Amino acid sequence: MDATPRTHFLPPNVRRSADQDRALQIGYGSTCSQPSTVAAMLRFLDLAPGQRVLDVGSGSGWTTAIMARLVGPQGSVLGVELEEPLVTRSAAALKGVPNARVQLAVKGQLGAPDDGPFHRILVSAATSRLPQALVEQLTPDGAMVLPLNSRLVRVTREGQEAAPGYYAFVPLR
Numbered sequence: 462m463d464a465t466p467r468t469h470f471l472p473p474n475v476r477r478s479a480d481q482d483r484a485l486q487i488g489y490g491s492t493c494s495q496p497s498t499v500a501a502m503l504r505f506l507d508l509a510p511g512q513r514v515l516d517v518g519s520g521s522g523w524t525t526a527i528m529a530r531l532v533g534p535q536g537s538v539l540g541v542e543l544e545e546p547l548v549t550r551s552a553a554a555l556k557g558v559p560n561a562r563v564q565l566a567v568k569g570q571l572g573a574p575d576d577g578p579f580h581r582i583l584v585s586a587a588t589s590r591l592p593q594a595l596v597e598q599l600t601p602d603g604a605m606v607l608p609l610n611s612r613l614v615r616v617t618r619e620g621q622e623a624a625p626g627y628y629a630f631v632p633l634r
């Protein structure tokens with residue numbers, strides 16, 4: 462995370478707060494997630510070099526860039542985001558990261574079913590129901606981490622486990 466400075470992914474008005482461990486407003490009702498929360502999610506996601514990753518609710522593009530570094534040049538990360546201005550901004554911030562790209566999410570369709578399956582899926586927006594459509598975009602041995610009922614939950618085809626603690630996110634729409 463230190464090697465992927467958060468400030469580069471933030472709008473100018475909040476850049477001075479980049480080093481603070483809190484979520485920051487990035488416009489369009491979205492936030493750049495709190496660094497300690499991102500760290501907890503990525504530890505739980507357990508990425509490995511070469512994996513194909515889907516970043517649902519990629520927002521600023523910061524998590525997309527961090528994960529692109531973790532999966533290395535043989536891996537890839539696709540970010541999907543509902544807010545078009547954030548897609549434009551994050552795509553610019555991700556220039557120079559060849560194994561990461563972002564695209565506009567299709568309304569009414571979760572994830573990117575045409576681009577899957579994915580070894581890992583990170584969801585950065587809260588839901589109270591497990592989105593089966595995303596589970597179906599996982600490889601057979603894949604794993605997804607998402608905020609489910611205020612807990613960080615890791616989902617595989619075998620089952621679910623929750624990390625300690627409670628977390629608040631903007632809603633998954």
Ligand SMILES: C[S@@+](CC[C@H](N)C(=O)[O-])C[C@H]1O[C@@H](n2cnc3c(N)ncnc32)[C@H](O)[C@@H]1O
Binds near residue numbers: 519
């Ligand atoms: C917490 S914010 C951004 C998190 C991002 N990882 C970051 O640190 O910048 C979550 C984002 O999820 C987006 N979002 C909500 N529902 C979505 C959906 N169904 N598909 C794609 N993006 C969605 C919101 O627009 C918001 O930008």
